[in-house]
Amino acid sequence: MKKVLFIIAIFIATGISAQSKYQKGMQKAFGFWQKGQLTEASQLFERISKAEPTNWLPAYYAATVEILGSFGMKDEAKLTAKLNKAQEFLDVAKSNSENNPEIIITQALLNLAYIAFDGQKYGMTLSGKNNMLYAKALKIAPNNPRVILGKAEWEMGAAKFFGKSTKPYCEQVKKAIELGKKEKIEEEFYPRFQVKRAEGVLKQCQG
Structure with a gap:
């Protein structure tokens, strides 16, 4: 019996250790991100993803960091690689x-990065895809504030592009904040x- 308990204790300790390592790694990666060290953050999220092959979060954050880092890039080859x-x-x-x-x-954010780089080249093919992606996400999670805000921002961007008012989307931004x-x-x-970023979007919407 003691031997069985000892084995169980080892498994529990191993689980705690692994979890602690994951937590420390994720916190360190977020720390890099906060400091603007996007390459380091992405690389660490990637390593964590390989160590946690069934966990979607590390790969999700690695993707997010790469996408955000692509905005403002001028070289198409580098943008495409990223x-x-x-x-x-x-x-x-x-x-x-x-x-x-x-x-x-x-x-949808990844698609937007291409559109932001060259609207004429990528807008026609990816705008429709983004409309479908946001509609799909909203159907799955109608009360997810990130989905509601993302969709509103996307539609605001389209409205600005076509010289239309963004005010029709203010209520959706407010709903997302609430x-x-x-x-x-x-x-x-x-x-x-x-919340703060969403409040900034609301100011643009009303302005």
């Missing part, structure tokens, strides 16, 4: 969490709603 890498991470995340609204809207403030997330490292 976004191809981000797509690989997103595909890993998708394989671990099918029909996940967080991953779906991040795919839901974001009330949202309770239990899963560790799950994406959080950025």
Whole structure:
């Protein structure tokens, strides 16, 4: 009996150790991100993803960091390489969490990075895809504040491009903020709603 308990204790200790290593790694990666060290953050999220092959979050964050780092790039070859890498991470995340609204809207963000780089080249093919992605995400999670805000921002961007008012989308941004403030997330490292950023979007919407 003592031997059995000892074996169980080893398994529990190993589990705690592994979990602690994952937590420390994720926290360190977020620390790099916060400091603007995007390459280091992406590389660490990638390493964690390989160590946690069934966990969608590290690959999701690796993709997000790569996508955000692509905005403002002037070299198309470098942009494409960065976004191809981000797509690989997103595909890993998708394989671990099918029909996940967080991953779906991040795919839309990746498409937006291409459109922002060259609207004439990528707008025609990717705009329709983004409309479908946001519609799909909203159908899966109608009260997800990140989905609601992402969709509103996407539609605001389209309105600005065509010289139309963005005011019709203000209510959706407000709804996202309200839901974001009330949202309770239990899963560790799950994406959080950025209230301050959403409030900045609302100011643009009303302005």
